[in-house]
Amino acid sequence: MNSILPFSVYIIESPSEDDFYNNLSESDLLVSSLKLLQIPSIKKTVININHFKSSISKEAIVKYALEVEKVPIIHISAHGSAESFELTDGTIFQWYELRDYLVPINKIFNGYLILCMSTCSGGNFFEMAFTGEDLPFYNLIGCMCEIEWRDTLIGFLTFYHLLHKGFSIEDAVNNMKKASGNENFKHFYGMDLQKDYREKIIDILEKFKKLSS
Numbered sequence: 001m002n003s004i005l006p007f008s009v010y011i012i013e014s015p016s017e018d019d020f021y022n023n024l025s026e027s028d029l030l031v032s033s034l035k036l037l038q039i040p041s042i043k044k045t046v047i048n049i050n051h052f053k054s055s056i057s058k059e060a061i062v063k064y065a066l067e068v069e070k071v072p073i074i075h076i077s078a079h080g081s082a083e084s085f086e087l088t089d090g091t092i093f094q095w096y097e098l099r100d101y102l103v104p105i106n107k108i109f110n111g112y113l114i115l116c117m118s119t120c121s122g123g124n125f126f127e128m129a130f131t132g133e134d135l136p137f138y139n140l141i142g143c144m145c146e147i148e149w150r151d152t153l154i155g156f157l158t159f160y161h162l163l164h165k166g167f168s169i170e171d172a173v174n175n176m177k178k179a180s181g182n183e184n185f186k187h188f189y190g191m192d193l194q195k196d197y198r199e200k201i202i203d204i205l206e207k208f209k210k211l212s213s
Contacts, residue, residue, distance in 0.1 A: 007114075008040035008070035009160060012055045013077040014047065014087040026077045026118060026153055033157055039164050040068045047088035056101045062108060073114040074105070075156065080119030102136035110203070111135060114169070116159070117142035118152040139169055140188040141176075147184055155180035 013027040027043035034041040042064055044055040054060060056074075065072055078085040084094045106113040115137040141159065143152075158179040162172040173187040 006070050007163065008042075008064075008068050008072045009034055009075050010061060010064055010072035011041060011043040011075045011077065012052070013043060013045050014052065014085075015045070015077075016079055016086075017088060017090075020047070020088055024149075026149065029153060030075070030157065034160060037161050037164060039160055040070050049087060049089075049091045049093070052087055052091075052093065053101070056098075056105075058101075058104045058108065061105050071109060071112075073116060073160075074102075075116040075118060077118040077152070080117070085119050099136045103134045106136055106138070107134065109138075112138040114139045114141070116140075116156055118156055119143075138189070141169075141173055142186060142188075143182075143184045144186055145184055147182060151180040151182040155182065155185055 009030070011027045011030055013025065015025060019025070025045070027045065031041050031043050044051075044060075046052040046055050061072060061074070076085070078087065080086070084092045086092055102113065102115065113136070117140065119142070141156075155176040158176040159172045162175055163169065167175070170187060173185060177183050177185050
């Protein structure tokens with residue numbers, strides 16, 4: 001078994017109006033569960049485009065990474081489709097728009113950003129990875145079709161737990177399928193399959209430690 005990865009989880013959630021009204025939150029359950037697993041996390045609940053842009057900004061992500069001295073995995077929870085995802089106030093955010101925000105963040109992490117899309121059809125974002133010269137992520141975990149809220153919660157908790165224990169990304173994804181009983185989770189590479197995420201992420205952590213010292 002490999003050593004524990006020094007990562008944290010940066011959760012951005014935009015619930016539907018009904019979920020918001022009924023106080024149903026994936027991020028609340030994730031944060032409390034991740035705390036038990038001793039995995040640092042933070043949640044940003046966004047209801048409109050200004051909130052979302054602030055939460056996904058390079059400045060906000062770097063500030064959090066410096067605070068916890070852990071490289072964050074970005075976890076986006078919202079209602080999605082093949083072309084976009086929807087914010088609480090009904091604003092539609094296209095996949096290509098998300099790409100523009102993630103490219104500079106991925107550069108800061110030396111091209112090793114992990115993105116988890118807890119949305120219906122979130123896996124479709126992988127098509128945006130190759131529309132320009134720069135990549136928006138190293139790995140994307142998401143689903144290509146509609147998926148139930150409970151499956152994403154169980155699936156991603158399993159993924160984070162196993163990654164924290166030292167499982168490879170591929171093995172963690174395979175096990176999240178088993179734990180959730182849903183085979184629709186997909187794992188997409190944004191870079192060379194031969195690159196070693198584990199070694200590179202430790203290098204990035206050292207860089208953040210120097211910046212915060």
